[in-house]
Amino acid sequence: xxxxxxxxxxxxxxxxxxxxxxxxxxxxxxxxxxxxxxxxxxxxxxxxxxxxxxxxxxxxxxxxxxxxxxxxxxxxxxxxxxxxxxxxxxxxxxxxxxxxxxxxxxxxxxxxxxxxxxxxxxxxxxxxxxxxxxxxxxxxxxxxxxxxxxxxxxxxxxxxxxxxxxxxxxxxxxx
Numbered sequence: 001x002x003x004x005x006x007x008x009x010x011x012x013x014x015x016x017x018x019x020x021x022x023x024x025x026x027x028x029x030x031x032x033x034x035x036x037x038x039x040x041x042x043x044x045x046x047x048x049x050x051x052x053x054x055x056x057x058x059x060x061x062x063x064x065x066x067x068x069x070x071x072x073x074x075x076x077x078x079x080x081x082x083x084x085x086x087x088x089x090x091x092x093x094x095x096x097x098x099x100x101x102x103x104x105x106x107x108x109x110x111x112x113x114x115x116x117x118x119x120x121x122x123x124x125x126x127x128x129x130x131x132x133x134x135x136x137x138x139x140x141x142x143x144x145x146x147x148x149x150x151x152x153x154x155x156x157x158x159x160x161x162x163x164x165x166x167x168x169x170x171x172x173x174x175x
Contacts, residue, residue: 003031008039015040061092069093070101070113078102 003011011031014024021033021040031039057063065073073091076082077098088095104112 011036012039012043064115065091065093065097065101067113067115070105071110073098074102074105074113 007030011024011028014028015021015036018024018027021036024036025031025033069091073087073093076087077084084095084098088098101113106112
């Protein structure tokens with residue numbers, strides 16, 4: 001759970017007043033005593049930003065590693081015994097990726113290292129502008145088809161069960 005800076009400050013201030021983590025949790029209803037002790041420990045230290053590894057996807061470093069990069073990384077780590085972290089830094093992919101590549105290699109062999117085909121994004125089709133004549137023609141067609149459907153639905157229409165087998169044969173043979 002994430003807490004705001006105001007909540008953290010209020011909890012620390014309450015702790016300094018009450019001198020008991022349990023009493024702070026009972027009074028405020030947050031955080032856990034373990035979390036409060038973490039805040040107390042970090043209280044005097046400057047805030048450290050998380051380190052972000054920015055990976056730029058270029059033609060030289062695509063988001064999905066090519067087959068030969070995967071195979072070479074697996075050989076270096078599992079056959080030659082190089083540390084996985086140093087290999088990962090060298091090739092520019094995470095060590096978790098190398099581990100997953102190795103799992104796929106063990107399970108599927110060399111075919112497991114091939115990149116899976118990814119569906120391409122389709123562009124939305126442009127709407128065609130219909131002229132008023134086309135719209136009228138389509139509306140007329142819809143009306144005529146609806147009329148046919150209504151006629152077929154009428155109860156006076158002969159049912160297939162009511163027609164004898166000989167009449168059915170004659171109709172089919174005439175087709």
